[in-house]
Amino acid sequence: VESSIPEHMREAWKKFSPKGFTTKDEFESEAVKHIETTLARSLFNCDELAAYSGTALAFRDRLIIDWNKTQQRQSFADQKRLYYLSLEFLMGRALDNAMLNVGLKNVAKDGLADLGFRIEDIIAQEHDAALGNGGLGRLAACFLDSMATLNYAAWGYGLRYRYGIFKQEIQDGYQVEIPDYWLDFNPWEFPRHDVSVDVQFYGWVNKYTNDEGKQIVSWQDGEIVTATAYDVPVPGYGTPTVNNLRLWSSKASSGEFDFAKFNSGEYESAVADEQRAETISAVLYPNDNLERGKELRLKQQYFWCAASLHDIVRRFKKSKRKWSEFSDQVAIQLNDTHPTLAIVELQRILVDMEGLGWDEAWTIVTSTFGYTNHTVLPEALEKWSVPLIQNLLPRHLQIIYEINLQFLQSVEKRFPKDRDLLGRVSIIEESQPKMVRMAYLAIIGSHKVNGVAELHSDLIKTTIFKDFVKVYGPDKFTNVTNGITPRRWLHQANPRLSELIASKIGSYEFLKDLTLLNKLEPFVDDKEFKKEWAEIKYANKVRLAQHIQTTKGYSVNPKALFDIQVKRIHEYKRQQLNIFGVIHRYMAIKSMSPEERKKLVPRVSVFGGKAAPGYWMAKTIIHLINKVGEVVNKDPDVGDLLKVVFLEDYNVSKAEIIVPASDISEHISTAGTEASGTSNMKFVLNGGMIIGTLDGANIEITREIGEQNIFLFGNLSEDVEDLRHHHFYGDYKVNPELVKVFDCIKKGTFGDEGAFGALISGIVEHGDYYLVSDDFNSYCQTQDLIDEAYKDQDAWVTKSITSVARMGFFTSDRCINEYADTIWNIEPLDVAEEKEVRART
Numbered sequence: 001v002e003s004s005i006p007e008h009m010r011e012a013w014k015k016f017s018p019k020g021f022t023t024k025d026e027f028e029s030e031a032v033k034h035i036e037t038t039l040a041r042s043l044f045n046c047d048e049l050a051a052y053s054g055t056a057l058a059f060r061d062r063l064i065i066d067w068n069k070t071q072q073r074q075s076f077a078d079q080k081r082l083y084y085l086s087l088e089f090l091m092g093r094a095l096d097n098a099m100l101n102v103g104l105k106n107v108a109k110d111g112l113a114d115l116g117f118r119i120e121d122i123i124a125q126e127h128d129a130a131l132g133n134g135g136l137g138r139l140a141a142c143f144l145d146s147m148a149t150l151n152y153a154a155w156g157y158g159l160r161y162r163y164g165i166f167k168q169e170i171q172d173g174y175q176v177e178i179p180d181y182w183l184d185f186n187p188w189e190f191p192r193h194d195v196s197v198d199v200q201f202y203g204w205v206n207k208y209t210n211d212e213g214k215q216i217v218s219w220q221d222g223e224i225v226t227a228t229a230y231d232v233p234v235p236g237y238g239t240p241t242v243n244n245l246r247l248w249s250s251k252a253s254s255g256e257f258d259f260a261k262f263n264s265g266e267y268e269s270a271v272a273d274e275q276r277a278e279t280i281s282a283v284l285y286p287n288d289n290l291e292r293g294k295e296l297r298l299k300q301q302y303f304w305c306a307a308s309l310h311d312i313v314r315r316f317k318k319s320k321r322k323w324s325e326f327s328d329q330v331a332i333q334l335n336d337t338h339p340t341l342a343i344v345e346l347q348r349i350l351v352d353m354e355g356l357g358w359d360e361a362w363t364i365v366t367s368t369f370g371y372t373n374h375t376v377l378p379e380a381l382e383k384w385s386v387p388l389i390q391n392l393l394p395r396h397l398q399i400i401y402e403i404n405l406q407f408l409q410s411v412e413k414r415f416p417k418d419r420d421l422l423g424r425v426s427i428i429e430e431s432q433p434k435m436v437r438m439a440y441l442a443i444i445g446s447h448k449v450n451g452v453a454e455l456h457s458d459l460i461k462t463t464i465f466k467d468f469v470k471v472y473g474p475d476k477f478t479n480v481t482n483g484i485t486p487r488r489w490l491h492q493a494n495p496r497l498s499e500l501i502a503s504k505i506g507s508y509e510f511l512k513d514l515t516l517l518n519k520l521e522p523f524v525d526d527k528e529f530k531k532e533w534a535e536i537k538y539a540n541k542v543r544l545a546q547h548i549q550t551t552k553g554y555s556v557n558p559k560a561l562f563d564i565q566v567k568r569i570h571e572y573k574r575q576q577l578n579i580f581g582v583i584h585r586y587m588a589i590k591s592m593s594p595e596e597r598k599k600l601v602p603r604v605s606v607f608g609g610k611a612a613p614g615y616w617m618a619k620t621i622i623h624l625i626n627k628v629g630e631v632v633n634k635d636p637d638v639g640d641l642l643k644v645v646f647l648e649d650y651n652v653s654k655a656e657i658i659v660p661a662s663d664i665s666e667h668i669s670t671a672g673t674e675a676s677g678t679s680n681m682k683f684v685l686n687g688g689m690i691i692g693t694l695d696g697a698n699i700e701i702t703r704e705i706g707e708q709n710i711f712l713f714g715n716l717s718e719d720v721e722d723l724r725h726h727h728f729y730g731d732y733k734v735n736p737e738l739v740k741v742f743d744c745i746k747k748g749t750f751g752d753e754g755a756f757g758a759l760i761s762g763i764v765e766h767g768d769y770y771l772v773s774d775d776f777n778s779y780c781q782t783q784d785l786i787d788e789a790y791k792d793q794d795a796w797v798t799k800s801i802t803s804v805a806r807m808g809f810f811t812s813d814r815c816i817n818e819y820a821d822t823i824w825n826i827e828p829l830d831v832a833e834e835k836e837v838r839a840r841t
């Protein structure tokens, strides 16, 4: 590795380079130093926020020492690296995670106690880094954790949004969106003003032949926006590896500021360009599984892809290798189609800027990229209009057309008589206006395409990408079932359960090898162990009940069965099925005698999740849940037998409180619509049961934990198409029990019945696309089975322990190893020596 410090001066450097704290006293000294100097506070005005800041800065320093070493080690090893391109990284809070991953949480706890603070209060001061919508962004965050933990040389690349996902408030039962400005104080990022890339937009393409007779293509004029890097350290668990997440922020390039205007007093217009440039990375689009084709979104995508690609190429060029070795050194994974322009940008860099021939460049491109598909929902498949791309990225459109032409010619050669096939696989959809199908471009430009659960990976091969299986053969398509990091989703969120497991297994090794959980199974009849297991669940429910008390102002009984559905609100996820089921239960309770009521299992139905601001139907579902809660929660006939809670502003840090507290959680999407789901894994890993359809990863969870440990219901994905057909053309009748629920709503039981009309007519009159009526009976019956099962607490705990013991497969470590072996072809770095040095010093 090159060094700017001459050999003979390095001793002094080494002598003074910081080692990082390891003891309580050292931690206190670091934290107090930051509070008094960096923050200019003293012991007379240090509140919890200042104590958080000082602690976070102390830990950040500590991470940075390891981060620096990791980067040096990885440069020195000169192995192939993986770059994970994702528009979303839903990281949540960093401090608790950093403390646990470097193994110094107890040190910090004792140190903070000395300084007069409780560690829980300090951790709670941190603002979530909420740069994502839901599963896709959180998956990216879990993957970063696993890559670092497993010592892979891997970087994440994303956007540094000034506003993350909006904050949700509920006013009069309606969702209201509040901007989430989260950068007031963010100790976890390092601005790298020396690392920037100029990104071009608009302009025109000049093609000419130079004096040597070579065809030159140059993209000219237009607008330049500068991308500046902000680096976020990502610590692995129990390893010296600290990887990097590089987020790009946009600002006007220095040439953009109009001094002439400024000097003549036109201040506003002088800064207008600057503001326009900054808008690019200003806000995260708040849609999950929905694409809307807005120009600013396309600008974001290109800005981020271009900056990341130039950064990657710059790093590669430093190694002075031949271009033909590019894909031996670089693997790039596209998290969904959002980064597909990276394929086009790399081709442009190689051909237009580096002078490679088209074919040579294209071979490099296609052996570099892998593409992960996350959905089969048609409304989520990205398409960009040709005129929009033409205007914003004129050269890229030419390249896309050229890629398409070459691809279609090769298809034509192999399937000469199949004209329709050409139209079906073309990157360009011949609509008005013409559209670029990003998923097709991603498939053609990648060497592997994967789905995120077995069923989903099968479905993409038989439905949306069927023709590409014909063209490329099945081997290009593969499956990597999603996973979650047990560090955050067990150890951090549920420390007591983690501790109990460790006490039985003999160590915390299971956090690095989750299959070791199977060592719990022999204890499934151990009375004392079961008692402790149940006590921990109860304590977690008490914690959630306290949260409900402070945020909602009413109490729920922690002894009741906690039934939880938290995730984005979407018709396909069917929160409407859940709330209709709740109304059904409410009506049943109302019609019961006091004697019958005594036999019931009390329930708390908890909902949480955000709706995309423009998704009116999802907002109506939120409204109904809240209105049902208002009525049910104060009905004296019901009392503790049923409570309906909508928790506002569901996010990662709230999930850490909610997930460990569930008895049963709901994963009830229409079969064939949820690609994988990952919260299903989090809930089971925390000892909760699930009620679910045979969809996404529920299927694999069932296979692993056993059918007797999961409550399945509903129609199968292979029947969905026929059922939908029947709704329109058969003698379709809505389920009579569901009709009673609708009548109850229409009577105005939950307020203005007109507000919920669309929810009902979607099922009664418009074909019930999500099969709510078809699944209603089996859903309610399964809920009854759950009540019965819950009455036998001993058997319930047995199921809970057995399930956790069999969850080893669902760690994101397994996913990352699979990606590394089958798609990226990368090896982890050996850090044994580093660990030894660390242990000695």
Ligand code: CGF
Pocket: 134, 135, 136, 137, 139, 288, 289, 336, 374, 375, 380, 452, 482, 674, 675, 676, 677, 678, 696
């Ligand atoms: O990706 C999702 C999630 N909503 O973000 N998709 N997208 N787009 C899928 O719907 C989930 O089923 C999946 O678990 C997640 C991550 O792959």
